Amino acid sequence: MMMRNAKKEPFTQVSSSSSASNNSIEAIKQSAPAFLEKLFDILDDNSPYSHLIAWQPDGASFIIKKVHEFSETVLPKYFKHSNIQSYIRQLNMYGFH
Numbered sequence: 001m002m003m004r005n006a007k008k009e010p011f012t013q014v015s016s017s018s019s020a021s022n023n024s025i026e027a028i029k030q031s032a033p034a035f036l037e038k039l040f041d042i043l044d045d046n047s048p049y050s051h052l053i054a055w056q057p058d059g060a061s062f063i064i065k066k067v068h069e070f071s072e073t074v075l076p077k078y079f080k081h082s083n084i085q086s087y088i089r090q091l092n093m094y095g096f097h
Helices: 019-031 033-045 067-078 084-093
Strands: 002-003 053-055 061-066
Touching: 002 084, 033 053, 067 084
Parallel strands: none
Antiparallel strands: 002 061, 053 061
């Protein structure tokens, strides 16, 4: 199952060399919806779930490699359910298709 963000938006390069950049990153994290924060935590390169869900090489989409295992192990750790259909509906609400 592959999800792609429907909206094409330009990428912004963020440098960690200045404190202003670090403050900007923190501001973005604080203003992001909890669902998106959880999604990016799950998709983090250092995530223990990379065998279940991962970014595609182009960085514009991600794939859930093992749907059943993902819904049984990952979803309950981050959400109050393990229903993959509910998760997909929520992804769709944020523009992932």
